[in-house]
Amino acid sequence: MFKKEIVVKTEKQFISLKNEISDLIRDQRGAGIVNVFVAHTTCAIKVMEGEILLLSDVEEYLEKTWPQNGNYRHDMIGIRDVPITERINGYSHMRQLFFSCEANIPCQDGKMQLGQWQDVFLVEFDPMRERKVIITYISVM
Amino acid sequence: MFKKEIVVKTEKQFISLKNEISDLIRDQRGAGIVNVFVAHTTCAIKVMEGEILLLSDVEEYLEKTWPQNGNYRHDMIGIRDVPITERINGYSHMRQLFFSCEANIPCQDGKMQLGQWQDVFLVEFDPMRERKVIITYISVM
Amino acid sequence: MFKKEIVVKTEKQFISLKNEISDLIRDQRGAGIVNVFVAHTTCAIKVMEGEILLLSDVEEYLEKTWPQNGNYRHDMIGIRDVPITERINGYSHMRQLFFSCEANIPCQDGKMQLGQWQDVFLVEFDPMRERKVIITYISVM
Numbered sequence: 001m002f003k004k005e006i007v008v009k010t011e012k013q014f015i016s017l018k019n020e021i022s023d024l025i026r027d028q029r030g031a032g033i034v035n036v037f038v039a040h041t042t043c044a045i046k047v048m049e050g051e052i053l054l055l056s057d058v059e060e061y062l063e064k065t066w067p068q069n070g071n072y073r074h075d076m077i078g079i080r081d082v083p084i085t086e087r088i089n090g091y092s093h094m095r096q097l098f099f100s101c102e103a104n105i106p107c108q109d110g111k112m113q114l115g116q117w118q119d120v121f122l123v124e125f126d127p128m129r130e131r132k133v134i135i136t137y138i139s140v141m
Numbered sequence: 142m143f144k145k146e147i148v149v150k151t152e153k154q155f156i157s158l159k160n161e162i163s164d165l166i167r168d169q170r171g172a173g174i175v176n177v178f179v180a181h182t183t184c185a186i187k188v189m190e191g192e193i194l195l196l197s198d199v200e201e202y203l204e205k206t207w208p209q210n211g212n213y214r215h216d217m218i219g220i221r222d223v224p225i226t227e228r229i230n231g232y233s234h235m236r237q238l239f240f241s242c243e244a245n246i247p248c249q250d251g252k253m254q255l256g257q258w259q260d261v262f263l264v265e266f267d268p269m270r271e272r273k274v275i276i277t278y279i280s281v282m
Numbered sequence: 283m284f285k286k287e288i289v290v291k292t293e294k295q296f297i298s299l300k301n302e303i304s305d306l307i308r309d310q311r312g313a314g315i316v317n318v319f320v321a322h323t324t325c326a327i328k329v330m331e332g333e334i335l336l337l338s339d340v341e342e343y344l345e346k347t348w349p350q351n352g353n354y355r356h357d358m359i360g361i362r363d364v365p366i367t368e369r370i371n372g373y374s375h376m377r378q379l380f381f382s383c384e385a386n387i388p389c390q391d392g393k394m395q396l397g398q399w400q401d402v403f404l405v406e407f408d409p410m411r412e413r414k415v416i417i418t419y420i421s422v423m
Binding site: 031053 | 320358372
């Protein structure tokens with residue numbers, strides 16, 4: 001059992017964490033669950049396929065549903081108790097709601113039991129950040 | 142390790158559980174995961190920011206997408222095997238689908254490792270209820 | 283504590299796993315969490331009510347939002363590095379995004395602590411498959 005924190009620089013929207021998690025759990029034996037949690041409100045953890053045309057479908061859906069230049073009351077910085085330089089990221093928060101900040105994946109003998117097409121992504125809705133991801137391994141037997 | 146049940150009276154739509162969970166896990170040492178699970182089908186658990194203008198954006202999106210006075214076959218009470226006084230809450234069920242009934246949050250030395258803007262909400266889609274929330278702490282090391 | 287894999291043949295869209303999970307965890311004592319994980323990218327695990335008219339509301343929403351005969355770049359098989367016989371399932375992937383591939387449910391003395399209306403479904407977006415579901419039980423005390 002262990003817990004580790006990693007920092008991910010988000011220069012892209014979809015960043016696979018599969019290799020990094022795989023390295024961290026490599027020495028575990030038996031069965032377990034790995035919890036992957038991102039400690040931020042405008043990005044997500046999602047188990048999905050990383051095929052690039054599919055990622056473009058996802059981006060198109062997000063932009064259509066919560067456009068970056070849409071009107072969000074969260075962006076009325078002037079009436080909020082925050083610096084006037086606060087990020088305009090209402091769309092990022094709304095997109096996050098569609099996802100989750102965590103995933104819980106079964107493991108066996110040091111490997112995540114992902115399906116053939118499953119990958120674990122950090123999905124960034126408010127790019128160019130340093131994101132803290134907490135990875136906790138629970139040994140089950 | 143422990144499990145506790147709490148009852149939450151839902152007079153508002155977004156009810157922070159952060160203080161109540163924090164109190165329950167305060168005495169734990171080392172690393173762990175806390176599972177927060179609501180045992181109902183028309184409310185949700187969501188890790189998100191509680192800024193009030195953002196909550197109004199969320200409510201607007203939910204009302205636009207699944208309006209309270211929309212047409213849902215689930216509300217055809219007359220053809221279902223339920224009392225005629227059954228709640229009209231098709232919109233509540235649909236909104237729940239957008240969310241989840243649980244969250245799993247890493248902890249360290251008696252504190253959830255939430256990010257600066259993360260809060261843990263019970264989100265109510267079918268208000269004025271008593272909701273059972275089950276809080277389970279898994280010690281990891 | 284244990285982990286089991288089951289194979290589910292998906293001839294329907296909503297397949298309750300409640301009985302099968304209940305059978306697997308029956309002999310556990312004390313408190314625990316059961317993690318239910320499906321190792322595929324075009325189906326989901328969802329805790330929800332199984333009332334049939336509600337399921338028709340869900341299907342209508344999914345078909346309206348991500349129609350089966352919509353245009354998805356993921357379906358441009360000709361430009362992808364896959365056999366020309368690859369399934370046309372962009373809509374299935376998009377629908378999966380709305381859900382999750384896992385659920386984590388508290389248990390007590392060999393029973394899931396689901397609410398009165400909660401059921402655990404495998405939701406299939408790309409039907410007529412054999413799906414691998416991994417069920418892991420974590421003992422908490």
